[in-house]
Amino acid sequence: MSAPDSSKLSLNTATVREKWNLAQAIEGCARHGIRGISPWRDQVAELGLNKAVSLVKSHGLAVTGLCRGGFFTARDWRDDNRRAIEEAHALGAQCLVLVVGGLIPGSKDLPGSREKVKEGIAAILPEARKAGVPLAIEPLHPMQAADRACVNTLKQALDICDALGDGIGVAVDAYHVWWDPELEAQVARAGKKRILAYHICDWLVPTRDLLNDRGMMGDGVIDLPRIRGMVEGAGYAGFHEVEIFSKLDWWQRDPDTVLSTCKDRHARMT
C-alpha cells in the first residue's frame, strides 16, 4: 500500500468533543490543515445551524458526514430524521450517517426490530433524495446490536440498499467491521456507488468499555492499510474520517495534540 493522501483526512468531532465545541473544532481543523469535518447534531444545534454552515464554509471544509440520523426503533424517529435531513442539506454534508437503533424498547424481537429499521429507512429515503442528501447506513459492531444498531454487518446494510435503490449506501467504519469474515467480499460488492464514508480508529486489546474505548490508529490490532486497500480497490476516493470515542485516553488530552497525532498516524499507520 502506498501512503494515504493527507488531503483526505477528516475529523469526526466526537474525537475531541469533551474539550472543543463545534466552532473550536472547525478552527482546529483549519489550523492543522485538516480538510474535512463530520459534526454531531447536538453540537450543530448548540452553535446554531446557520452559524455552523457559515463557519464550515468560511474555513473551506468539506462536511464528510452529519452524525446522525437513525434510531428507527425509537418513538420520535420520523420527525427527528426529517430534521436531520434538513440539517445535512443545509451543511452540504456528503451523507447523513444512520445509526439505525437497537431492539425495539422492551422487546427481544431482533428480526422484528430489523424489519422496523428497514421500513423506517424506506420511509425517509424519498425526503433524503429530494434534499440531495445520501443516506449512509453504518453497520455497528455486534456488541452494540441491542442498544444502538441492529444492523451489524455490511451484508445486512447492503441488502437493505439493494432493496431500496438509489440515494442510499453505507458508512464503512473499520472499528465496526474489521472482524467480519465477509468484509472483503462485501466491500467489493458495495463498490464506489454504495461506499459513502470511510471511518477509522483502532481496536485496543484489551478493550475496557464497549462504547468509549477506541484507540488511535496504530495503537490497536486493525490492519488499517489492508482495509483502506479494499475500500479504495472498490473505487472509493473520498475522505478518511477519524472517529475516536475514548473516555479514558484521547478525550482527556489537549485537542491540538490529538489532531497532530491523527495527522501523523493517518500518514504512517493507515
Next chain:
Amino acid sequence: MSAPDSSKLSLNTATVREKWNLAQAIEGCARHGIRGISPWRDQVAELGLNKAVSLVKSHGLAVTGLCRGGFFTARDWRDDNRRAIEEAHALGAQCLVLVVGGLIPGSKDLPGSREKVKEGIAAILPEARKAGVPLAIEPLHPMQAADRACVNTLKQALDICDALGDGIGVAVDAYHVWWDPELEAQVARAGKKRILAYHICDWLVPTRDLLNDRGMMGDGVIDLPRIRGMVEGAGYAGFHEVEIFSKLDWWQRDPDTVLSTCKDRHARMT
C-alpha cells in the same frame, strides 16, 4: 415453544468457579438434580483427573463438554490440545470445546490467523477421532476476535467442519451468536450432526465488561426460546449448558442460590 426438558440442564462450572472447586460443583449439581456438568481443565487438574472421573461417575453426571482445547495461535498449542483430548476421553466428555485463539501474537493478520486455526484443528482432528472425542468449535462473539477466538460466526465454524469431515462440529452459545443475521440458516445447516453443545446465558444492557458481564437467563435481551427452537428444530436433543461469566454479580453469590436460579430460569425463560 413448550418448556424445556429440565433433565437437559447442565452446569458449566465457570458459572460458580469463584466459590466452588470442581468437587463442590459436582456435589452441588447432584444435590440440585442437575444432570450434566462441563468442567474447565484447570479445575480438573487441581482435583486430579482420576478423582474427577470417579466423582463424576459416582454422581451419575453426564460430562456435556470439557473446556477447553484450542488457542491454535499460541506457541504450545499442539501438546496442550493432545492433553486436552486425553482428558476429555478419560472424562467421557461429549465434546472437547475449542476456543480457537485470536490473532497470532504480535500480528494484525486476521486472515492468516484464521488459516493457522484451521490448520491446527486439522492437525489434532485425527487424534481426537482415535480417542472418540468430538471436537466442538465454539464461535465467539466478534468482540473477542483479537484475543480469544478469530472464528466469530457459525458460518465460519461450519465451513471449517465441512472442509474437515467427521468428528467435528460446533458449540452453539446463545451469547456469542444471538446477534447473527445468518443464525437461523446456519443452525439449520449445522443440523443434528454438527451441533455438539448448546450453551445459554443472557446479554445484559448495558454490558459493562467484554468478558465477565454475562447475565442469567431472563435478565437480558436474548430471545432464548427462539434460539432453542432453532437448535431443537435442527435435530439437537442434547443438554442446555448454563455458562455465566459474571464477576460483578453471579460470581459473588452463594452457589446454591445460583444453581436454584439456573433451574428456575431454565424452566421459565429459555
